[in-house]
Amino acid sequence: MTRLVFARLLPVWAVLLALLLGMIMVWFAGANPIQAYVELFRGAFADVFGFATTLVKMTPLLFAGLGVAIALRGGLYNIGAEGQIYLGGLAAALVGIYVHGLPSLAHIPLAMAAAFVAGGLWALLPITLKLWRGVNEIITTLLMNYIAILLVSVIASGPLMEPGAPSPYTPPLEPSAHLPVIIRMTDAHAGVLVAVALAFTLHFIFARTRFGFQLRMVGANPSAAAYAGLSVSWTLLLAMVAGGGFAGLAGASEVMGLKHRLFEGFSPGYGYDAIVVAFLSNGQPLGVVAMSLFFGALRSGANIMQRSVGIPVAIIFAMQGLAVLFLASSLALRRRLATAHRGEQETRQAQVIVGPR
């Protein structure tokens, strides 16, 4: 039982180990590690502005992390969250700019729904190709990212570009499509509330509903799912499209809550960080909330840390990479131990035992 708990908490150990190694890196960079971590934490949580920044940084990671996690529960790898973010942002911007005269209560849901649909559609092609032709979804979702990024680039610098703008971006969204600010005088917007609410909803769906049971069964053992009479293909299609939709919402919340315009290249790789968040959370929605909060805090505190103790922000990204590396190697190690347990395996040295004459 304790071993089981240990195994469940592997991602937490990975993060802690990364933080520990991060201390060594800080020390090499010539600062006091304890002091640096204190500054990091203070920067992220101790004052209103830092906390607001934490929430802002956390929001896209949370939405997109949920998008990756849904697919992961079905045994799929959605590497395409980045592209789905762009498509979601594009759809939200179109609805935000071109639909006039709606009250916020209608305009915001409409724009978000459009983003969900757009992100979902962007995930539809890869999953269709996988189910219909067996094309690996890791490759197709990844490649769709480039198409999406460039598509937004073309639109923001061409047909939709704000006249006279110095760089490619669109005109602003109607104010009725802006997500309300939740902490006065800061950037913190309601997107994070929507995201957390959706995470709890997803948690409930996974744990307590028919669809959640079905998705978990397909993810854990597709052969048994087919034997039990489930449609494996439909389940996977639904999971991937819903995942795309959630990533699309990340784009919507960036555009509607933070930038209020569609910028070329508006996501600095949130879709890829989301993969890290989802994997470190084992595909658990509440884990995604915790991990995205953690990474959001790291990003928000890092600037303060850089200013007060002179440590480059890059260390944060190194730590993120280390956490993934530790998790991946611990999973591989666990699998290795499991096989070694089952029977002596191939990695033995060439050796002959000589018996009695």
Place this chain on the structure above:
Amino acid sequence: MNVLRMEGITKRFGPVLANDNVNLTVRQGTVHALLGENGAGKTTLMNILYGLHQPDQGWIIMRGPPVRFRSPRAAIQHGIGMIHQQFMLVPTLTVAENIVLGLPPQRRIFLDLAAVEKSIATLSKKYRLDVEPHARVWQLPVGMQQRVEILKALYRSAELLILDEPTSVLTPAETSALFDIIRRLTEEGHSVIFISHKLDEVMRISDEVTVLRHGQVVGTVPTAKTSPRALARMMVGREVVFQLDKPHSNPGEVLLDVSELHALNDRGLPALRGVTFSIARGEILGIAGVDGNGQSELAEVITGLRRAIRGRVRVKGHDVTALRPRARIAYGIAFIPADRQRFGAVLDFSVADNMVIKTFHRPPFCRGIVLDQAAIEVHARHLAERFDVRMASVRQQFRYLSGGNQQKVILAREVFASPDLLVAMQPTRGLDVGASEYVLRTILEQRDRGAGVLYISTELDEVLAMSDRVAVLFNGEIMGVVRPSEASLEEISLMLAGALRQPPLLEPTA
């Protein structure tokens, strides 16, 4: 002269005795067939010979002192080559590159591929393998890829080649070509261990046959002095191990009606060729046969997991041929699959969840879209008690249950709703005597309640003991349907070997 002797090999995996004091002697320049059902211990024995497993007891004697191999490399150094069922080739590399892969280069760090290609061409010519050294492996047909594997072993100076079910992936023409190659190999002084469960091939190619059953050697005979019938009997056993006291069957109306069923296997080759039979309520129809003669395909076509390419399946008078598994479950078809860990259950789910994998979407386990976890657990506790499943709690992961308890969970799930038709495939595989008996008794109870049972097993004793009628499946066809009380073992052995075809007893009534 003997090229190999294996003496007293014993290997245990947990409670399972995979090899029990096995002796095997292979004479130089001969083909020695190793015959047995899946799970008879052939693969374990060969893995021990190839250094993948170490025996608990026993020794391998080739030239020199008795040895045990700690790794394939040690086995290869002793002149053993293994051609696996799944080829170990890199598709994007050439034949020559595949052959030298893993060998130390002759000239320091650079590969002298030209020299390698030349020696491969020489070898290929000597054994008339017709393999082109520059060809990329992915461009070659399966039969050719197999020859590359053989070349790989020869290039490593193998004297004893182990071919693990080499014909299972081949067309008949490729099989003939392979047999010609095997004959040339033995003419050149090589020895071959040929693993198979196909009797006709063993008769065609081997000089001697060793039959394994339940990890023990049943016997070794010269091929010339035996017959497919005698071999089939050795494989499936003759002594009735247990006696079920079973009330006389009382068949009712026809429940399952299968006519002219044709289906393909996973490789797209015909697996069922016009199978026709029917099962009545209150009757057990057994399917006997040597493994791989279409049994799994038959079970899958009836339960909807595999499409029939021709023919009809009718349940209670309704044509269900085009229906998906879930619709067939609704028609009252229950299925105990042969591979319980792969198909029968989700290892990572709890016992309780595994009890409802077919019914979770219906009341009382589900209200609207929300699962009723309490109802699921109550149901599981109830079933566990009724079927005597031993576990810590119903929330325990299925993975951690013993094999017997895992099977009881599956059995409980499949029969609790009183199915009309129960398809049971190898339901006692890997279970101890107590658990086996429990499973068989439960299936008999289902029959007596009025269900029809399709009982598929390669254990002839079990099929004969359980069934009211027995159909013998050979090469995707039913060779005959007999009553266990009336049929002679002689007759059944002939049918198992495909040497006798009888007008089947199609009438279920006793």
